[in-house]
Each structure stands twice: as C-alpha cells, then as structure tokens.
C-alpha cells in the first residue's frame with residue numbers, strides 16, 4: 442500500500458476574517474508575480490503577510506497589520522512579530538493554484554519545513 446501523506450492544512454475555516462481576506466486580495470492585486478500570500482497570525486491579533494512567487498521567493502514587502510486598528514500593537518512594534526508568538530501560518534493561494542508539488546515546494550521554502 443502506498444502511503445500518501447497529505448497535509449490538509451488549507452482546510453477552509455469559516456471565521457470573521459474579512460479584514461484578512463481583503464488584505465490578501467489587495468496584496469495579490471499589487472503583486473503580479475505572486476501565486477499566493479503568506480499569512481502569519483500572531484498571538485496579539487496582528488498579522489504579518491507577504492506575497493510569494495512561483496519560485497517561493499518574496500513577491501512583495503512584508504506587511505504587518507491589525508484588524509480595525511490604525512497600526513500594529515506595541516509589542517509588534519517592538520519585536521516585529523517574533524516567531525515565538527506565531528499562532529498560525531499558512532499560504533493563501535490565488536484562485537488559480539499552482540500544482541501540489543509546487544505548493545509543497547513553496548511552503549517548504551517559506552516555512553522551512
């Protein structure tokens with residue numbers, strides 16, 4: 442039996458993340474080379490995002506933002522969203538996703554695993 446290890450991390454979760462979704466769309470629009478947006482949620486409620494290209498390289502600047510706020514929180518200003526405080530990280534793919542192998546390659550490159 443072939444053992445297939447499928448990471449089902451991109452399960453759609455319904456949540457009131459409208460601000461996040463709007464940001465993702467905005468980043469994709471501004472980054473023609475992007476195939477997706479890396480989304481990093483921090484324990485304070487701020488988010489870190491950056492577009493990623495087909496080769497797994499950054500396709501935009503890293504953007505930090507906080508829902509319904511003018512700016513990110515003081516802690517993020519201090520530590521710029523330290524990796525210790527990440528609660529969830531994933532890639533939000535464009536509607537036309539790359540193939541599975543490419544998505545895996547990009548995820549590995551971005552997250553290092």
Ligand SMILES: [Zn+2]
Pocket residue numbers: 483485486487513514515516517518
């Ligand atoms: Zn924060």
